[in-house]
Amino acid sequence: MSINAELRGSVGLPGGGALVNGFAFESRCGGARRALLRNGQELEVYDLDELLGGERAPAAVFALPWSGWDRGVHSVSPDGAFAVFSGQRAVRAVGVGGEVLWEYRHGCWGPELGHPHSGDEQEVCRGSEHGSCRVSDDGLFVWAHVVHEEQEYWVVLDAQDGRELARLALDSATAGSHHVSHPDGIHMGLSIGMGQDGILLYWARWDGERLTSWDLNETMDRILIDVHPGHAGYLTLEHYGADLRLHALDGDVLAEAEPEADEFGDRPCWDYTCGFVDAGTVIVPVPEDEEFPDQAGHWLLDAHTLGIRGRVDYPDGAVAGYVRPLGDGTWLTYDGRTETLNRWGAGADDGQL
Template structure:
């Protein structure tokens, strides 16, 4: 079965591919959506509704604190008043004018033998590893993946002054990480990529006195993909794309979709190996998931986007776009729409499923 996509909005945005291939969306204070886009030495903040309405200028711009540091996953407060940057040796909160509000120092993500860190904050070691940070949706805490004494930790900081409230030791050796904020405003997810050594996934909440946490790391490597907009669960993807899984918040599996589960599609060749799920997937709305199948070198036509039932992960159909196939990354927004990016024209497109004609 095919499901027709309808183009809802379109805007030219050079570099906008990062809004589709990355975890750059955060909540506004009023519950709307914002997108963070790194542009040279600045972090630009876009209001997604205003962007598609024609206001292509960012609503906020924050200077990056460290000239030589181009890694880390950063965050902006829900009211847009400050940004928090994940650096190689510190987490730093910065105001709109670039003023430093506070700094939380930690160990070096990429220490080099004989590199003394002589006090020059702009010194950057050559390692590729990095952490991440996220301002909680209530604006009160900052969650940060950091290093202390050559061990990685998940720290909870007071957003007002950077004071450490709690610290959880981790068994990770990260290449990089990112946070996913749960829409209940209480829980935070952390996904840590360790290259060929796999993935670690943690959930936690700060109750004002202690950090309560749990993980899904006993048996499988799973990538945290998205959280249900109605708070009823979250999606994970197996490290190599062999399956997509729906979980309850405590981690219990609720449903599973393997990439061959759509082979009832008439265009699918039963004699070919099924494709793998790509990294782009998530909740289009409370009842629908969109997932991407990856591009097989021997059969590029297998790549595409699929709509699934959000409760069972059963396939509803393959997405058909009006001007021909659209493959690659897809970013659902939870409001009934999803984003794709056309790199040939630097165009960010917003789609929805077309209404079924009676």
């Protein structure tokens, strides 16, 4: 079955590909959605709805604290007053005016153990490993994945002054990580990629006094993807895209989906840029693969059973690749040829998703 896509808006946005294939998209409890786009030595922050409505001026601009560091996953406070940057040797909070509000120092993500530094804070050491950080939805705390003396930790920091409030030792050797904030505004997820060594996944909550965590890695090698907007579970993808699963918060599997098989019974893989279009629908891409020429595209699934509803049929027939669902019945794609960000929804003939 084909489901017609309807173009809901477009905007020219150089660098906007990071919104659909990267960590430039940040959503908040209550519906706020932002684009965090690097432009030279600045991080430009846009209200996504205003941007798609034609507002080209960023809502806030933050100076990047380390000129040579282009990795790490950063975050902006709910009120837009400050940004928190995940660096190679520190987590740093920066105000809109460029002032450093606080800094939390940690070990170096560089891969050579015990390697020296020149003393220049702008020095970037060899390697691509990085951590990530996320400001809580109430703006009171910063969650950060860091390293100290060859041991990785998940720490909770006071957003006002950077004091460490709690830490959880991790059994990881990261290549990179990202946070996923639960829409309940309480729980935080952490997904740690370790290259060919697999994926680690954690959930936790901090009540101001106690850090409670869930280690879900005994039976998992899965990427944390997205959380249901109605709190009905979260999505994970098998490390290499073999299947997509819906889980309860404790990790129990509620539903599972594989891509459709071809005439020989072989299956392609799902792509990792997937998630909830709305409370009833999931969108997930199948990347182009010469072994499965008829399977590539974007597929819509039932959000509760992960049953396949059909493939998206775009007006020009050419849209494929990465996708960013927004949770409100629409999703984004990016055309790198024209540097255009496009917003889509199901066509009227296909009814409400």
